[in-house]
Amino acid sequence: MAKDYYQILGVDKKASKEDIKKAFRTLAHKYHPDKKGGDEAKFKEASEAYSILSDDKKRAQYDAYGQTFAQGGAPGGFDFSGFGAEGFEFNMDDLGDIFGGFSDIFGMGNRSRQARGRDISIDIELSFRESVFGVTRRVLITKDSTCSRCSGSGAEPGTKTKQCPTCNGKGQIVESRRSPFGTFSVSSTCTTCKGRRVIPEKPCSVCRGSGIERRQEEITVVVPPGLDDGQVIRMAALGEAISGGATGDLYVKVHVRPDRRFRKEGYNIVMDLPIKVTDALIGSSRTIEALDGNVEIKIPPLRSTDEILRIKGKGVPVGQGKRGDLLIRVRLEFPQKVSSEAKTLLEKLRKEGV
Template identity: 50%
Template structure:
């Protein structure tokens, strides 16, 4: 490495780190910076790979700790630490590190060895996320909503081709119709050839003879789209709805996804508890003692609730099948918590009656 960065610093470990600590740090960073990842960084990947190859080897680590470098193997194509460009490099340690996570070394290092790397993944547009607020009732029964969203979408005029409809598409002269180009660079591994999508034809191998005026030949452009969102019954606040392919479009690839984070407006009368809906009602002391029926409000209108004789404060009564619908067609229950209210003041008559009740042992 040209900047001679400290290997321990590169892996984010201390000089007293164990081999297991070093292996875990490399495992995490290698996957983060792997060039095949969307946010990958080939240079950083090479740096952490070199650091791991030294610090995971007891002899090389001892040399590095003593002299700040590793000796041996300093022939043509060797890197700053004296590594041959693939000839004298021991990759078994990398395989061992990744085996713990169930990863195939062919996936990780195929981009660097064997001469060339093939860009196997199709280009993908950016994922986007939005917030959507729904009422408590809509969170219970579900609702269909539409939102107007400004995002990069496929051009309506050319249907994504980038060409005026009906005009000819020409073979890209930059990649000779292959849709990809070879980029060669030197690294401590040796000469590395990366295969990248051609930026001129967006990996398609063809370019428009006459560019679409709406998108200027890009095939995509920023526009407003109306997106239909089906909010499922029983959704909770904070849950996400994923709409595949409704994210940002990209020329010559597939669109990303749209993630909708749902926020549920609170309702002063009701709460959800799994498949059930909870509410509370106040019941007079006399009604609790003698029993009666109350008209109560639910999310579907009024219901008559029978208050049994001798109901207690805090007791929960159930109306079956009036809760949250499930995907299997079943519904939870509507639960009513009883709050017995006591009068703050008593009339002389009421006090006399209660005194008689006390005499009766009630």
């Protein structure tokens, strides 16, 4: 676990959303870099903790796995570095909510609040084998995407754009506000041009100038090896697009169908193998069907029941070509019937002291 977000905010693991918000508010006031005696590193750390713990989905992931899962960038590659490596996202709307009337004092009001498209959550079902080795899935999702005709500009291709008359091409509307601490300017994104500074002379015939088109898209989800049931893959910027803002993310929740023969224990795969009493006593060899092909195994004479045979490198891929092991749990299988001939032999064995 990289960082203890609960510890950073000084709250209990069971803290309510309200407690988390309160704790962050206190720390944000204390450490805000624009304040005298502020501490930017501490402020960022608290902000990161808050951005995870205030989001139900991210908090659940963090509680379960000690990180949030990120599948960054273009579909195809996956990156399991989690939140820390890619930096944290900060939702200015959250911040505004937290600071309430104080946002202007901290200079936050001068930064534009960027709108963000909705996140999308989907579920995919994997066979046990797919969950072990990973798989590539194509899914069809109907969502708001950047308009394919105008590439999001909102202008009919081949036509020009003109300066937005509402904001005079600034993209922002600036208002002065008075507060007990003085006058502050607050800017907000222009609603006419959505911050793009220009508007089309002739709106795009597909999106009617919005730059957004609702359509079905095929998305390639690369499921990495070794995921467990309930884990979530985050695919950045594959959620819903929004005009003049960042695209939301796509969250893919993985469901793994249980297997009749195999189960996972960490990076190892465990299976049961019924063997006969004679095999247990004098050993034997056997071909068994593992997840990825047949494996020849040698059963040595057993010293006890519940013995586990370890086949190295036939478990879950760990990365860099390494894999966990296949653990074969031996189960002694007694014969249903014993023939009179076998009985005679067993009597002899008894005399031998076996």
